[in-house]
Amino acid sequence: MILNTENPGWGLAAVRQGAMDSAKCARYSETPELSDYMGTRSVTRDLDILRNLVGNTELNYRGTSYGIFIGSIYAVLFPRRVGNMVLDSAMSLTKSWTEGDRELTIFREERLRAYIESCLAQNGCPLTGSVDEAFSQLHDFLLNLDEAPPSVEGSSLSVGTKDAAYFVSSFALGSPDNWQILTEMLSQGMIKHEGTLISERITLAGETGHQDSAVTEKQVFMNFNYDYANSAIICNDSERGERDIAALEAEAAAEKK
Template sequence: MPVTTASPRPSAAPVRPGARRRAAVVVAALSAVVVLVLGGCVPAKNQAQVPTSAATSGAPDEALAAFYDQQLEWTTCAQGECATATVPLDYADPSGATIGIALARRPATGGSAVASLLVNPGGPGVSGVDFLDQAASMISEDVLRQLDLVAFDPRGVQRSSPITCMDGTDLDKVVAFDADYSTDAGIQEAIDVFRGVGEACQERSGQTLAHVDTVSAARDLDVLRAALGDDALSYLGYSYGTQLGATYAALFPLRVGRLVLDGALDPTLTADELAEGQAQGFENALRAYVTDCLAGASCPLTGDVDQAMGQIRALLDHAVADPLPTGGDRRLTGSLAFYGIALPLYSQPSWPYLTQALDAAIHENDGSILLQLADAYFDREADGTYSTNATEAFWAIGCLDDRQSADPAEMRAQADRIEAVAPTMGSFFSYGGTICADWPVPVVGGLDDYSAKDATAPILVVGTTNDPATPYAWAEKLATTLSTATLLTYEGEGHTAYGSSNDCVADAVDAYILTGTVPPEGTRC
């Protein structure tokens, strides 16, 4: 979900890599946005154990044979064809409890498929099954003709033993909450809020809560590959989906087929690097929007770019101190205003909706459009229900993968660093350690080595130069972390590139998926 990887105010869920949002004023433009998420999508390192057999031979442990040999039963569904794969809840105990992973498939349009292409829209916490139709609209006809397009809900997400924590009324309170980080008591209040979230998740989700980490999800991917009958994994991952794909490559280098990692999230980055990078990414994207807005005829901002950025910061401060009316019983808090501003930055065609929202908020003290945008980010419906569990899954997966320090002094030092590079948006990427400080299940962590040095095929990393949610520097880093990776650069705005940028990107990615040929080193589109 978009805003994604660093840590936002505890009230806000992440800005997530990978979901479609539906605000009434933004349906047309935002329906094309693939979102990452801002706070909490922090990859963990140095804790998870990699089974020797998987890492060296590509063969599954004998205890997992039944899972690898399973036959999927496909039935007709709204998405086309659907099935459920069975995987262990805990890979350390394959004979124990199991969970189901939901799959949806659009068969190759040309008849017999040469392989399956698995897709993941990001998050963590976004439903791949819900993304399938959109994915089909983003992928070229040549690819769809030759490959079955297969989406899945990762463990803990939507249809795959979903993490559930609270009802809509309680979730409203959490995502609207503005903490006062200026005092230790305010920091503790934020920790207490998220302790309550964690306790609610544990009560409603049970033992699943401890097993929705990214390493386990990557191991599920290999089971899905085998159940689909593919010798190697072909995969298109957006945003957080790139972390999942990179983790797969590190775990199963001998099963790497054609992996496209678009909107890259390098899993070796520290939590602080992720927070600071994403804060600066959104700050840069906002500056690009403001520059464009000021050049137009009806911009609600005035002065030069720095002065206009200051007006947006003043609006956010106002929403924290005195939430704006919205015409209903909910007011626009600072957290909700931040998400309302952040969502349109994922896609340049959505900028006009941000202009409408800022005009209403700044000149009429009306927060209703920003609230609609924030609700769209969180998948909140008009009746107060949430149509997905993306926000709760985001917190649960993030707290298993890694945890930032909750020491007030360390968080304040980080906040100062973030404020220096992102004076307008940065405060919403600080104090992320409060989210997982008292999470009720232990951290799982990530891997010691993400180089995938034995990968049997090249990997394609795609980066956008002014991507707000996954900064271009992360794509550059992932392309060096993965020993066989090549970087394809899109020079433009927005989050992710394949299917939403230009023919140069589409042609290069299509050629790689269909033939395995990576573009020449240094290719820029």
Template sequence: MTARRRSIAATSVLVASVLLAGCSVPSFLGGGTELSEPTGETVAPELEPFYSQVLEWERCDDKLCTTATAPLDWSDPAAGEIELALVRRPASGQKLGSLLVNPGGPGGSGYEFIADSIDYAAGPRLQERFDVVGFDPRGVGRSSAVACYDAAQMDEFLYGIVPAERGSDEWIADVTAANRDFGTACADETGELLANVDTESAARDLDLLRAILGDERLNYLGFSYGTFLGATYAGLYPEKTGRLVLDGAIDPTASVQEVNIAQYAGFEASLRAYLAACLAGDECPFSGSVDAAADEVSRLLASVDASPLRASDGRRLGADALVTAIIYPLYSPESWPYLSEMFESVMFGEADTALLLADLYNGREPDGTYRDNSTEAFRAVNCLDYTYDDDPAKMRADAAELAEVAPIFGPYAGYGDIGCAQWPVASEADRSAIAAEGAAPIMVIGTTGDPATPYQWAEALAEQLDSGFLVSYDGEGHTAYRKSNECVDRTVEDFLVDGTVPASDPRC
């Protein structure tokens, strides 16, 4: 079992090494700098300095990098500026334009996504015909970013154990205080930016980037949360849409409770799919039926909730961290073997492997530092994008509903409104359908076994969008493009490169 545990750590290092290696300079990249050519379109006078800016691209490894400026507050462009970090891989062939890419989150770094793993993000046809551009949205990573806690404080916030009984008045009071303190720290460290990291503001940034890159229309590939960003853009600027692909769609109308129900039901369905595959194999820590194995997972969660396990670094593994450790490998079937390894170790009373998986999800490095601000950005954006209610009676009713729909994870997933109900910036979100009337055709991709963005959300978004069309992938895992399905890859690339809209859902 020790050797198997090492394999997870070795694999995470190997993946990072592969993504960062091989940075030879392609023939289409010369030395020196390169200047962008904005579209020169007419905008409001207060926006003209932003839309007319000329980007100065510099070499960074095998790509080009730059920084753009955007209004801090789009409703008051004179109030200040923020920075947006971009990285670009120039088209290797006859260029169609720019393709902006967002990996999801909210809080995911599009800059790192393209800088480190462009081949995972975009296939050879897209790299040939487009300048593939990654960017960090406002609040994220290398752009003007949300900041809250240092590493030790983040450890306590993410992994700390609340001693009171879950759902009790004392427990609610303790969790409320912890989240209020976190929000206060975010406000203190981030300043005015914290009130301006909502998705509508990020979508307005997207239009700014389109214009200063020199594109009359936006070509865009968005994954997961990136689908909401792309749909929001289409709703704001339908006449400026080019070819948009939204993979792993979010339903813009879903409330927080509806999101929780759909996601945790999805993760339980994926867990059962993993258990079925595990039980059919040779090295499975479970035995018997899928139902029996699911019951054992429930017992493991209840056990560590009552008596957290101590890890070798002194941290304790409670139910919340164990849920994170289980969910992380469920994003991809290729990661299921690590889930078996983790379950086996927890059954033997060991916490290190589970905490390693939770750390990978949370962006925590082996030395205890955090590699990015994705946790802070995720919270800050979501707190502005949804509305919340921390009335104890309602939260208890919602928690009971969630536990009924998702009996394994649900008991540990309730009371999520506490975090954002205590946020120092009030939400003014309107979770309504996005039609984007007048937009060019928009591709919406849904995976039938996607736990994080359930298939019904893709169906809903494709139906809401006036020009939306659905591409279904019958499979497991989160998102579909570049996941070894030739049908999906071909359909996406035919659309982005040639503008080909399938006559009907290809049902890949």
């Protein structure tokens, strides 16, 4: 799958990194055990406290993305306190995070293939051949960016595999009305070996907190929410002993086939 760029042994590395992050959180937080209460159930209990503090007998709630999970758990824990609740899609509460990620990855690949099929049918597409052949071309292009990053006009920034894969995935998931923008970025990168258009998107994302290299205080906190808090939530929501490192490695190997 095109977004699976992790190296073998990622499971062990992820566990070690998580342990270090947890230790730092305990050391530098005013509440040392903070990360132990960063699971979804803790969030829903906090939400119910807020409902009570504002004097509402019921919670009116609209959830999107991760908010779907929060709303679902709230309805399970506090069914008699649910008022009007809108969740923008259904989510299983019994599936593991790994199963959810696998389904999401499959969906992303389906959308990417839909984009490729559309691109091949139009003039100016940098991809050629069948959908499978074009998919392989795009995959190879992205994986080679770290070793041979394209030039960026008037900037010292370089475009790497991780950032480029993120934006390709984002545009493929988005409205087909914006697919032409993705085609222009890929054409510049694959034909001219220039990364100016992709770099501009990375810079724009950095202003909203989606870039790895945080500069402002706002970006630092948004990166924290995405990286550290997300990891803590996954760990707390997973059952103790649900998966060991060997299982993680086996899952990673299976996904790469």
